[in-house]
Amino acid sequence: MNAQLSQAAIKVTNLVKRRETKLLKSFLAISGINLEIAEGVTYGLVGPNGAGKTTTIKLLLGLLKPDGGEIKVLGKPAGEHEALRRIGFLPESPYFYSHLTGREYLTFTGQLFGMQGPALQNRIGELLHLVSMENKAEERTGTYSKGMLQRLGMAAALVNDPDLLFLDEPMSGLDPLGRMDMRKIIIALKEKGKTIFFNSHLLPDVAHLCDKVGVLSQGKLTAEDDLLSITPERNATVLEEYFLSHIEA
């Protein structure tokens, strides 16, 4: 039991990934990353556009296969079903089936986890309440605004009550009120002991929410520290200076 508790939620060793451009030119998207994130930690991965943040998440989820190195997620190789059952994922600009209503979308997501019946419908009710989408649940997602899609995406990421949550730009497209609500949800999940891995451009959110921060630049993890050791006051300006000093020109 103790061994299980002390286990790293994510352990990445010498991760390497090559990708191809549209002109079929190969480049090193991820170059020898090492990561170890303990259970219950909220980890923020920050970096400029094209640094490899989304590629890292895709590798951790098993959507991409690494060209080198090893990835263990919840003690299993990335993409293994036993681990995926305990993972929630909110992609950047969540992708939806525009022909489904919000409720149908969540039902579909739950069924992919093997959930069904009243247990699933109760869970969907809770989640719609959590993201304040009860009134829009019967409307097709094709009619939703970006902020509403983000909220529904968050509900879908939580449908299986995951132990580990991957959030790719969770605040993207949200208005200030929506951002505040999303922060509250993330804080509530932190309090429940969930492990959260999130990518963000928005340093104030990272400063407010994270326990640990990593800076990714040109596919390399150039810095990694406990947030409170960078800025005990969770000051976004201090974090911004830290970020700027660690990105490669």
Added chain:
Amino acid sequence: MEHCAESQGQKVTAKKAGLLLPVFAIASNTFKEVSRDKVVYTFFVFAVIISFFGLALGSLSVGQDLRIILDLGMFGISTIGGIIAVFAGANLVYKELEKKTCYLIFTKPVRPWQFILGKYLGLALCLLVLIAAMAVFLALTVYIADPGQLLVFKERLLLIGASLLLTYLELLLIIAAAEFFSTFSSPIMSVVFTIAFWFIGHSTASLQDLAKLFTNSALKQIANFLYWTLPDLKTLTQTRSAIMYGQFPNSELSIYLTAYLVSYVIILLVLSAMVSEKRELP
């Protein structure tokens, strides 16, 4: 001991249900996606118009009104069914990749074979409903043209049903082919490949004749390879034509045709799952 065996049995059933639930979810989602597409309704209305056009055309002919209605109606149903099978099938997998909705699926405990089978079953079910609805209109047209005796009408219904069953079996194969091509090519190329597959399927005998004509051994081998690997749909067409003239196939031929087409469908679905397994998402 008995209790233990019972609990073991329950576990196996639960595991099977766990494997099938994502397939059902994906099939249901695909069914909703296709059936909520306005284009499908446009095609359906078009099929209804063709059926009623047959009624008008039949009334102009002497003694051949029913034949015209049946031929035109069956043509409309198989053509529209074919168009939907080819175009929707060619988009089955590609659309998920293009819209990145596949990220939603493959970050869940879903295996590629469950995804492929679910997409296939969803479209197959949608096509079944569509063909059944168009068949109802065709039957109605036949009844309007010649209400006659109930027994005669029942025979005509059987004729329409048996013929459409073969059409549906053929379309099941076409969906599987389109889905297979869509796992590795763009929708346009998948449509081209599927139509070529379908066309050659109706003229495989010509491939054998062609092989005999070639002097180049490589071309001869290619023609022979295509002859042996592509399905022969000629027997199916001949059987369907015979049904329209009241000659129903015997049970041996029916079983052979069904087993033949289902085997091809299974092979194509397995190949699709294998391609999806190897493929890395964009």
